[in-house]
Amino acid sequence: MNHNTPLPPASPRPLRHLSDVQRRVMTTAQLRAHGVSPAAAGEQCRAGGPWQQLLPGVFLLHPGPPTSEERLHSVLLYAARETSPSGVPAQPGAGEPHRPVYAEAMITGLAALTLHGFPSAPPLPSLERIDVLVPCRRRLRSAGCARVLRTPDLPVAEEATGLPVAPVPRALADAVAGLTDAGAVRRLLSDAVRGGYCEPAAVVRELKLAKLLGRPHVVAAVDALLAEGRSIAEDRLYAMVRHHGLPDPVWNVDLRLPGGPHLGGVDAYWPEQAVAVELDTRAPRPRRRPDDGPDAGQEDEAMWSEYARKREHLERLGITVVHITPRKLRECMEQQAAVVRTALMASGDRDPAAYVVVLPQ
Structure with missing residues (x-):
């Protein structure tokens, strides 16, 4: 074998497996996988050339603005x-372009x-x-x-x-x-x-x-x-009661024990069945992050604890509390109406609730 014989150039990989935008925008690694060296890519990007470098290591394979x-x-x-050494994903099946x-x-x-x-x-x-x-x-x-x-x-x-x-x-x-x-x-x-x-x-x-x-x-x-968010959620709650045949509750009321402490406000209350609905507008339960300090999330946790205390107190008095999130009202109103209807129907099977005073907020 003649060791002075030059090696043939690397065969460029076909571009037909790429989407249109992938044919127009490619990285240095992707171009190399198709047989284009960094030096050759740089040559194409000279003034007046057919390519341009948009970002470090990223090339636009046509002139004019992107x-x-x-x-x-x-x-x-x-x-x-990069997800592979070549920067190019594995070949797709059935001739489909890559996503x-x-x-x-x-x-x-x-x-x-x-x-x-x-x-x-x-x-x-x-x-x-x-x-x-x-x-x-x-x-x-x-x-x-x-x-x-x-x-x-x-x-x-x-x-x-x-x-x-x-x-x-x-x-x-x-x-x-x-x-x-x-x-x-x-x-x-x-x-x-x-x-x-x-x-x-x-x-x-x-x-x-x-x-x-x-x-x-x-x-x-x-x-x-x-x-605005509260107003939209309340409108959806009204619509749920109206469109799904639920009995009319009293709206936006405070509950108190006779001569006793304030139990909290609820968005809807059915006194005869002792069922309350509360719009749950809390943020998703906080998740610890690596850079959180020792006091991080205390305010969020306090809000969760307050909701839990309020619900437990009302339920000890025999009042069923249904929490509904604005998202569930938006995405599955019929299902939430069924939850409330079930709570109302089940009231006859429970012991009578404690008497509470209902006051407008």
Whole structure:
């Protein structure tokens, strides 16, 4: 064998297994897997060349400005952890194109809210920078149109338009962190509630974790959010009673023992059956995070404990308390009506409840 005979060039892998956007936006590792060396890629990106480098290690394989889709994919390619040595996933079956897999990276902030469909979120072409969320252990800097945000507790990504995006509460917190316009903050929070994307309590919890509740314009927007969210949930509760044939309760009342202490307020109460309904607007039960201090979550836990004490006290008096979350009212109203109806029908099988005084709130 003649050892001076040059080796044939590496055969480029065919691109037919890639989606359109993957053919237009590729990383250095992906290009190398297709037989294109970093030097050759750099040559293509010279002035007047057919390619351009959008971000470190990420190339756009055509001249002219990138589309919004190409920018989003380039940011995810830049931020995602490589899942294989070549940077290219395994071949798909049945000739189907790959769906891009972006490990440990998701779009967040205003871009994510736009992808979720928020009416007041700005159009993607108007965003100079796109926020991308990664674990805090990643060594990655913001560059070009990619603004890297780190978190010790990466949420489970949701999918919007085929892309991994942060859940709405987290995306809202990341967006609000960069906004100083009180009107813009208020409109985004209102979109979240009116559009049914999430419950106000979940938003408030994320804003609290992001330490944004000390900003006056955020506090004002949160007050409006909670009032609006409460009003929407109450309207749905009225609709549940009306549309599912439940007997009319007394609405928004305080319960007291005769001559005794205040037992608490409830949203609906059926005195003859001693059944109460309470809208449960607490945030999801807090989860410990790696960077939480010893006092973290005490306020949330206190609220959970107060709800539990109130419910236990009422039930010791023979009053059945049905907790309904705004989300369940929105997503499965008929099921919640069945729960209340069952509690009302079961009242005849229970011992009589203690007499309580019912007062309007």
